[in-house]
Amino acid sequence: MKDLIYPVIVSEFNDDGHYFVATSPNISGMVTQGDSLADVQLHARDAIETMLEDESEYPEVADTRDWNLKDNEQIVYITVDLDQK
Template sequence: MQTKLVYPIIAQENDDADGHYFVGFTPNLPGVVTHGGTLVDLVINAEDAIATMLDGESYPAVQDPRKWTLQANESIIYVTVDITAWQRRNARKVRRTIAVPQYLSEMVDQRKIDVSRLTIEALEDVFRADR
């Protein structure tokens, strides 16, 4: 079962001695505060912050952001959080040992291939095909 949530956040644009950046927070989830150099960075960081806060918790109802009072440098943006995908990306890793022919091992070393990453992607493809 895949769980996708959409939460509005307040994106506050700042331009001060620290430079130009965005801060995001949401009255839906007190304690969630993040930032980014661009709005795209802010959304990516907000997705991670929201998923971290909600991991293993119940999902609070989304408030209507039209009732929020905004400052001149603030706007509402919506962040989609795919809890299932986030949990998979952040799952605890376990060590597995595999044996490969020597010639492949040499080719992996020459091309600097991340065998763990390649194995994870291949296994995910296998299980995705099974669905």
């Protein structure tokens, strides 16, 4: 089993409704959104697994200690199962 845990940055917005956006410094171009924190976590897992499904080597998991977050941001850890491919 090849499970990895990637940190993502989840931003909460209230500008045009209430929603969450997830991005990953580990996975270039990964961005997804959801109506709730749980929803965006599911979408982030799916996005990461989809983006890495044809890869034989996976990006290193980033060290989050140096990340500068905005007030509306938090780090969420996403477990991905890369053996599903």
